[in-house]
Amino acid sequence: MDQVTVFALDLNEYYSQVSFYREGEKEAISISPYRDSEEYLIPTAVAKEKGISRWYVGQEAVDFGQPIYGFIGKAYRRENVVVEEREVPAMELLVLYVRRLLAYTKSVGVDKERDFFMFCVDHASKIVMETFFLVCEELEIDRSRVWVSDRKESFGYYMMKQEAGLRMYDVLLLEFWEKQMHVFCMKTNKKVTPNVVTVEEWVLSGMEADDDVFYQKLDQILTKEHTYSSVYLVGNGFQGDWMKKSLSRLCTGRRVFMGMNLYTKGACYYGMVKKNRGKDAPAFVYLGGGNILSNVCLKVTHQETEMLATILTAGTHWQDAKGAVEVLLCGDDEVPQLELRIRPMYQGPEKSFYLPLPGLPMSKERTCRVRVVANAISRKEFSVTVLETGFGEMLRGAERSYGFTFSF
DSSP: OOSOEEEEEEEOSSEEEEEEEETTOSSOEEEOSSTTOOOOOEESOEEEOTTSSOEEETHHHHHHSSOBOOHHHHHHTTOEEEETTEEEEHHHHHHHHHHHHHHTTTTTOOOTTTOEEEEEESOOOHHHHHHHHHHHHHTTOOGGGEEEEEHHHHHHHHHTTSOGGGGSSEEEEEEEETTEEEEEEEEEETTSSSEEEEEEEEEEESOOSOHHHHHHHHHHHSOTTOOEEEEEEESGGGOSSOOHHHHHHHTTTSEEEEOTTHHHHHHHHHHHHHHTBTTBOOSEEEOOTTBOOEEEEEEEEETTEEEEEEEEOTTSBTTTOEEEEEEEEEOOOSSOEEEEEEEESSSSOOEEEEEEOTTOOOOTTSEEEEEEEEEESSSSEEEEEEEEOBTSSSSBOOOOEEEEEEEO
């Protein structure tokens, strides 16, 4: 098969999952490591056979005994794990674990030079992203084919792939692992084009797999402030037949789904959007995580009509946010200048900034060709560089440049 495929790995300290999504297919598909099974949860554990270099991963590690957990967080912190009285870098265990997870995809067909790899985690911080870049380098996967998303982002992209009726109003996701429940609420602002999607999160501690306890917690969740079209239940805490009363309450006036592989599928959809970014106008913009919240535009005139040329697009992760535009600067101003507009997609007023270009050489016709390049430095700041380009071989530019830094 020559179709581009996005492989997504959802990893937390308890369980992991793997899914893939081929370009042109209707939906992502989850991979079970167990023969003829629809069980997709893989314990985030490794174990080593004493005295020899034989490692077990996932359920095999649990079955073997003395499984090692918690190595993902330690890998982020560059800590070691004690194995047979010897300290081993947690990064090595994470590489081993990811290698084995990707081995489950062999039947699908993986091409490291064609396909893309998305890691879905709790929080996609700089150190987390760098950790998975390093992991993939060990696996001979170029970092340009690797992305990292957080769970809120994957939730948003999953829901925007579902039928419109399931997200007519807000959407609720309850994630229950161990004794803690994460609550996510997805909102869609349909009054703007493209639609703006945001996800709020809060945590309920002291949770137990007890119908009465959960029923009481629902008082904190199902408030009058929100009308939910649908509810998704994620996590091994919801397994079993213990929540009959609570489930009846959740199902009143809304549809409820068990969504164990929701994050990996959402990460697949997000990866395909990133891969195809720029080809089509986006159907929606997700604001959150590491994404920038504003469009950055340059005021220009085209065919005698004033317009805004977008250089940086809201909803793009700041590490991917870059753009450029070439313009012909005209006028008799003593100090030529460009006008930049920052347009928030969600909240706040539009802001204008002027870029003075002192000493910019103008032609006899009082024109100059410049290239305006913008790059996000972080989620909060971006840089703009204005380069004088000239008019080709006949009239070379002086290669003068101007640099600016702004806050979104």
